[in-house]
Amino acid sequence: SREILFQERLFVASRPRVFQRYHRILGLSGSIGSKPEQAFLRDTYRAAFFKVPPFLKTCRGSPFHEAVPVKLGRQGKAVFVEPTLEAQLARVAEVAFEARERVPVLVIARDRACADNMVERLRQVARSRGMGALCEDMIRSLSRTLYESNSEQWKENLNRSTLPLGDASAGCKSWRVTVADPRAARGTDYRVDDHSVDAHGGLLLLPTAVPTSRREWTQFLGRTARQDCRGQFCCVLFEEDYSVLSRKCSEHLPADGSTVAVETILRWGDREAEERIQNSAALYNCGLRMNELCEEVFAYQSHLLEQAEAREHLVEACQRFKWMSVREVNEAFRRLPNFEPARVPSKAQDLGRPLERVGALRRCSTADLHSRSVRSLSRGASSSLGSSYTPVSSPKGTPKVVVFCLDWSASMMSKDTGTPMSRFELCLARVQRIMREQVSDCDLVGVVVFGPDVQIVFPPTAKGHGGKVLEMRIAGLRPQTTGGTRFFDAVAQCLQLLMQSPPVEAKRWLICLTDGDDLGSHPQNARGEVVGRMLSSGALRHLNMVVITVGILKAINTQIVNSWAERVHAAGGVGKHLPERDAAAMDKAFDVVAECLAVEVDGAMEC
Secondary structure, eight states: OOBOOOOOOOOOOOHHHHHTTSSOOOOOOSOOOOHHHHHHHHHHHOOOOOOOOOGGGGSTTOOOOOOEEOOBTTTTBSEEEESSHHHHHHHHHHHHHHHTTTSOEEEEOSSHHHHHHHHHHHHHHHHHTTOTTTHHHHEEEEOHHHHHHOHHHHHHHHHHTTSEESOTTTTOOEEOEEEEOGGGGSSOOOOOOOHHHHHTTSEEEEESSOOSOHHHHHHHHTTSSOTTOOEEEOEEEEGGGGHHHHHHHTOOOOOSSSTHHHHHHHHHHHHHHHHHHHHTHHHHHHHHHHHHHHHHHHHHOGGGGGSHHHHHHHHHHHHHGGGOOHHHHHHHHTTSTTOOGGGSOOOOOOOOSOOOOTTSSOHHHHHHHHHHHHHHHTTTTOSSTTOOOOOOOOTTSSOEEEEEEEEOSGGGGOBOSSSSSOHHHHHHHHHHHHHHHTOOTTSEEEEEEESSSEEEEEEEEEHHHHHHHHHHHHHTOOOOSSOOBOHHHHHHHHHHHHHHSSOTTSEEEEEEEESSOOBSOOGGGTTSHHHHHHHHSSOSTTEEEEEEEESOOOHHHHHHHHHHHHHHHHTTSOEEEEEESSGGGHHHHHHHHHHHHHOEETTEEOO
16 A cells, blocks of 8 residues: 555644633542642642542551551662662662562663663573573563563563462462563552462562652552552662752762652652743743634634645644744744734733753753663673673774664654555664664664654664664654654754764764654754754764655755765765655665665775
8 A cells, every 4th residue: 555644733732721611620640749730730720639538548447558668688778779780780689589589579660771671680690590490480571662562471471470489388489570661660550469478568669760750659659559458669779860860959869778768859859840830831821822823723714724835834833832932923823824913812921932841952961861771771781780881892893883863753654665564664674674784793773763852762882782672672663643853853862872972983873764854853953053063063073874865855954964964975974865755765775774884894984
């Protein structure tokens, strides 16, 4: 089939404006949030709060329990704060393997990559302790990566997470250690039916990171002490995870082994929530004005939607309003034929442009994520918890760094490739093939995806150390269903990652694919200006860049991509723009990429 999917964002709805039109709304939640968040709900939505007691508290003779901290490990602490990732992993292994002799253990990792890595590391520890035959069954994953690649296995792991191992009648019963990412720590039911578990305190929750959100922490604790069972938790934290907050709040994270550390993190989170709410006022007003004007267009001037130029202006305004002031929103709508925004009444106040969104081309946050993820992923194949990461030696000398920058907007679901695969499926298949055939174990590889936002799937990581995790992460990717293509922002993000990736003398490759014009990048990068400055700065040594574009781009965007390729070529690297009018030619374009990566003669590139 040649089914092509298009999705345009033509309307912006302001949640407060919509909800305020209802006379009454009743909602039930087990986690309302912090005091600043509750104050925001009262002020913005006119919300009133009241507590409904847990059901078991209303039943006579039925016990009700909450998760309680428990002191474990050789040091007998309820909260461990470790100085290194290796020390954290060693402590998790110590506490988990001790506790599993009495109760099931649920480890909550910081993210899915850390969960995948921790499963492998704990299995290595189990094998080192002579449990080789049992380690696959004893250590089970509940990460999102597994769910996306094999949902039936994920469900099987969930069912077995609280079932015993061994023969209870023979007195050799023990329990499984299940490693979950934050998604499996919210709303997932871990049912414990064994009375001996309750006698030993209940399912043990072992968080490796305490979230700054009280709502999320409440969800974490809600995985244990369910129904009428007991529950317990013991935290094993990595000190560096909270270094930024610690400096910001001018307060050290307590390491005395008590739950004071948990309350400190939550208090820091309350402070951040209050700042976010204050900083969102301008964005709220811009969204409100967008909603008012969009309603006017759809309700009274819908004929504008039939005009291609008017639709293009409307799509652009809907995609970029988050960086506009109310005045600039009005100016954007004034570009519509015979449309005068001043005639549309408004409750919005012009507070200027909203602050930049967190994660939008911020060097500090990018560097922090990069360093954390590399340390986590690159140790995936270490032989023991005490070993340190050392790069795999390269038979050809210096390794190369390869970053794939992939479009995962809604249009990538189109099935017009001349194969049974969609555009995105074909793209992933070719990336995986290139990783197998053109990327050595000593090379570093990373993936960034973009659509309405930009996400680092994983930063440049040694393939030989994080290979399995990388493959699972790529296989689990799915396109976004919302509009927007922040291609220019994604390229800038990738160039940042390449600049930060050692070694300095490594050849650096950026492989990009987009199937449409940029729509939604930051105003300062709306025409690729940030990328142009980065390429002209000379900071990116040994850079090579191949950009595949699918479909007919605007002339200005074609010029921008061509100028990037020319600058890279002028600096001595491989610079190529591969424009393909038809998605069926994507496969051939990736053949060119593979050839470029494969041809290395005495350290020089020929392409």
